[in-house]
Amino acid sequence: MSSGRCAACRYLRRRCTEDCILSPYFPSNNPQRFVSVHRIYGASNVTKLLLQLPTHLRAEAADSLYFEAQCRLEDPVYGCVGLIFMLQQQIHAAESQLVKTQAEIAVMKSQGQNPEAQQAEQDFNNLLLQQSDNDAALSFPNQVSSGFI
């Protein structure tokens, strides 16, 4: 006969009561989920955090805590902040590429209207050079202190 304890109470070796706040979010069939969260936050901090929230938001909160805990276990230095930094870099790269592409469109359109528009082509080349300089100027010797804190 199974004891019916949630993963949290099983890990903490305590009785799992009917009103255990952790049991809905840390079921016994996924013990690793609680282990990860407990390693980073600790059971009491997780309990306190969930108790602050209305019941209908606790599942999302537990999921996000698990996600962040997993990120921190995989990358003990930067955790999910490393992922945020990577996404910001991707956004910057995509924005640069979009600007270049839109400039290219402008040049192509102007060339289409005036096939001998060499000045427009020169402007476009200058813009490309400018973008290359901007990209080269980006350096992140210290990822965390480079902007988002």
Place this chain on the structure above:
Amino acid sequence: MGGSSPCASCKLLRRRCAKDCIFAPYFPSDEPHKFAIVHKVFGASNVSKMLQELPILQRADAVSSLVYEANARVRDPVYGCVGAISYLKNQISQLQMQLAVAQTEILCIQMQQQESALPTQIHQDDCKPFLLANNNNLDSISQYLNFASSSNVIQDPADLKRESFWT
């Protein structure tokens, strides 16, 4: 000659700040809020364990990221940093969409320029309804790109290794 003042952690925890206090280099006494928020979210003992497992050179960055995460969690107790991650992913998706549209427009213009010598000319405005109608439909755009034999479409970021943890 007085002793140096205790670090913010030892001040908050009300204990003697030893010379080899693991927190002292990263939680100076003039920034009490920094340790307070990290302690609130992670707990002092967890932070201590985390720092002990890291080489000394990486601890400053680790503390900075922990402070960032703790601040995010206090501001948004439900989603914490995950809220920011979702927002950034949405931004990337939108930018990729705009980029795909722009690249399609380039192909359209190139096709028009190549066919400008043909008797039946495609007017530039003919492309616009297509682009506008399919602005939110990447499938249509990719079909158009396949027709144009393009290999210049930006790919989805394939290296978001944490995608599997969060849907």
